[in-house]
Amino acid sequence: MIVVAVQASAQAPPQVTIRYVIYAGSGCTYENTNYVLSNDYKTATFMFGGMVATTDGSLADKRRNCQMSFSLNYPDGWSVSIGRATGRVFADIAERSEGIYETQYYFSGQMGTAMIERKITGPKVGSFEFTDDFLTLVWSQCNKVPNLNIKTVVRVEGEKAVMALDSHGTKFQLIFNLQWRQCPRS
Template sequence: MAARYMSPVMAMMAALFVATVLSAASSASAGGAPPKVSIRGLTFAGTGCSWSDSNYAFSNNYQTVTFIFGGLVATTDSGLAGRRKFCQLSFYLDYPNGWSFTLGQVTGRGFASIGKGSKGVYETQFYFSGQTGTPTVRRTIYGKQEGNFEFTDKFLTFVYSQCNSAPNLNIKSVVRVEGKKAVIGLDSSDTKFQLKFACIWKKC
């Protein structure tokens, strides 16, 4: 990782400029994708995002949403509560009957400043409302390391949305630290994407 020092205070400020992007019709399978997919709405909650410090905006065609986190940064300098932060987003999707989808992979980008003997953990998981199964990807960064990171991971298990119901897609992102000195955040100070998900569609 390229060296880049960022204090916990600076990290919190940088988080205000972070955007997550989810394309509802990206990376379609060989079987194609529905003729029209849109995101009808979005709700969110968590210790790493709140209505007072986070916001989002839809694209004109409602196929992409940009989300700005306000505090998805975990640090050993903020007491026990600051060692783990999470944000859960719930997407209300609209697409025709006869189609089902899953998330194939996720690209996560952020920064870490991990002291010797400490570690930072980044995790993303998703599930569909009313269905079982929670595919998860996890990365652990061990100290001593400092700088930006970018990981692209495939979900090892596939859970498809129930056919002809368009259930809500719920995505939960978690950052946590362990040890004496560590900071990890899912954000980027240059406003490039922070999380990008690839959808896989199939007819059902």
């Protein structure tokens, strides 16, 4: 067996588009969820209006999630991965409580899932921004463009806590850094 290593490129394909995005979960709807792909195709930003978890209320209020599946369109000869995620968080976490957000991604029909998790332990109040690297990179197969699936969860535990992945007010913002590499030529 011959293994060929291909380095991630600082470049990106000449054109990338998002054909469609499907959302499902307690933290996102089509009315309150938006996304933007940067002009250089190196970041995808998602904004959610419903990603607020709180200990005030029912058991279901302690956890919010959003499963996104988006179809990228890019030319043959490229592979994509997500290297890191930046979350903007508002937290009001009391002592003996914590807020947690986690993100994982995978490609439809492929093996492998990458995950990050961030915990905020109380007491802590304020807006925070965290950038976390995925420890494992999952790459799309070369010359195939499977759906990229991202699942994000916000949850709180303990006596008193509210957490929203937040950019303005109750909008949760999560920025994914896309990494591109050219496939080996056969």
